[in-house]
Amino acid sequence: MIRDIGWRIAVSITVRLTRARIALLALLFTASAAAKEADRVVLVADSRRFTGWEAWWANLYDDSRFYFALLTILIIPGLGLLLAKLTDLLLARLGINLRSRVVSER
Amino acid sequence: MDWLHIWMPIANVPIAWPGLVILGLGVGMISGFFGMGGGWMMTPGLNILGFPMAFAVGTGVTQMAGSSLVSARRHAHFGNVDYKLGMIMILGAICGFEPGAQIVMWLERQGKVDRYVQDGYVVLLSLIAWLVFTDLSRKKSKEREALTSGRAAASVSGGIEWHKTLHKIKVPPMIEFHKAGVRCSLWLPVAVSFLTGLMAGILGIGGGVICMPALIYLIGCPTHVAVGTDLFQVTVSVLYGAASYSYKGRTELLAAIIMLTGxxxxxxxxxxxTKYVRGYGIRVFFGVAVVGCAVSIVLKLIPVGNPAFRAFLDDTAAILILGLVGALALYIFLQFLRGVRQERAARAAVAAV
Structure with a gap:
């Protein structure tokens, strides 16, 4: 009797898990279809308006979104760190301790 | 006044660069002080300056990848970042983000995504604001009780202390976070970060506004450590967001760089x-920022048939957000000036002795 109930529970769990997996696959398929739909909207930068690095940047945008994204996520943190270092030089002139705090919760 | 405008090479719109610098400066201050990316302030700000909405979101996220790194680095110098906790929060949030995004896809198929997400946003922000102000009011009443019973007000630990109940769950493995001064089951930060990631995935935000109060009220971090650790987590999550939006072609790097200077x-x-403001002071103004954010979203949600009135409400919401950014940035700057003056005076006094 107990074995039978255990078996039924196991079957029920397996059925539910299979359903969940099918639902998840359906979700992933829909997500990928939606992403493909979004990709059909093509944005183009008009590089004719620019010269120098701006024209190069606009061309890169049109040629390869991968390299455009890669450069963006390399430039922004790198520049952030550089600017932070420069700001440190300015803040050091304030004459305050920039390495520790004493103030507490209350 | 052409010199005040720069033509953006990707978005193909002219933008006033002083506006970008001021927006970057203001949101940067708020982000560094409260430990959140500030997307809810940045996006409407960029939209008002002239960016189409998709570019406003993408450019704002990209700029945040740099600005949150700057603030997190400073907090790390002050010892406000618990890296172990931060790494767990990042992993949990990543695992939670995707199911959240899948829920949005499901809601989209049901045709209910806009309403549910916006309502969810309002409920969540209201809950956070309630949490912050209830915490403050309970702490005040505990302090009053302590004073009447002859004890020092400083002996009162805090208002809302849910983390103490959660720390009683001793499911192994137990883990110690030294900077945060917390010892708890590993599953607590894993569960909290998964849930904050899930909410962030549903609402489409970096998660700082959820993660900061979660670290305080559920994990039990001191406010300063919550701010620093949250910024560390936000830095990683917005970098992913920046990559995603750039790949979709909705990022204007030139504008992000100009904002980053501010x-x-x-x-x-x-x-x-944050060096000069006590933890509870930060919590109160965080609550004010959250209330402002919630009100601006409610203004956008009010159903209005008249398009002119709709435009008026949208403008009011944008003005409210920018006014809030201005007021909070001014408050933070004044605290900074006051603190610097006091510290310099104290140092001069020590040097004189």
Missing amino acids: AAIGGQIGAIA
Whole structure:
């Protein structure tokens, strides 16, 4: 009797898990279809308006979104760190301790 | 006044660069002070300056990847970042983000995504604001009780202390976070970060506004460590967001760089200002920021048939957000100035002795 109930529970769990997996696959398929739909909207930068690095940047945008994204996520943190270092030089002139705090919760 | 405008090579729109610097400076200060990316302030700000909405979101996220790094670095110098906790929060949030995004896809198929997400946003922000102000009011009443019973007000630990109940769950493995001064089951930060990631995935935000109060009220971090650790987590999550939006072609790097020049200074000022403000002071103004954010979303949600009135409400919401950014940035800057003056005076006094 107990074995039978255990078996039924196991079957029920397996059925539910299979359903969940099918639902998840359906979700992933829909997500990928939606992403493909979004990709059909093509944005183009008009590089004719620019010269120098701006024209190069606009061309890169049109040629390869991968390299455009890669450069963006390399430039922004790198520049952030550089600017932070420069700001440190300015803040050091304030004459305050920039390495520790004493103030507490209350 | 052409020199005040720069033509953006990707978005193909002219933008006033001083507006970008001021927006970066203001949001940078708030981000460094409260430990959140500030997307809810940045996006409407960029939209008002002239960016189409998709570019406003993408450019804002990209700029945040730099500005949150600047602020997190400063907080790390102050010892406000618990890296172990931060790494767990990042992993949990990543695992939670995707199911959240899948829920949005499901809601989209049901045709209910806009309403549910916006309602969810309002409910969540209201809950956070309630949490912050209830915590403050309970702490005040505990302090009053302590004073009447002859004890020092400083002996009162805090208002809302849900983390103490959660720390009683001793499911192994137990883990110790030294900077945060917390010892708990590993599953607690894993569960909290998964849930914050899930909410962030549903609402489409970096998660700082959820993660900061979660670290305080559920994990039990001191406010300063919550701010620093949250910024560390936000830095990683917005970098992913920046990559995603750039790949979709919705990022204007030139605008992000211009904003970053302001944010590099603002972020440092915000982080340094936390040196001079006690933890509960930060919590109160965080609550004010959250209330402002919630009100601006409610204004956008009010169903209005008249398009002119709709435009008026949208403008009011944008003005409210920018006014709030201005007021909070001014408050943080004044705290920074006051603190610097006091510290310099104290140092001069020590040197004189």
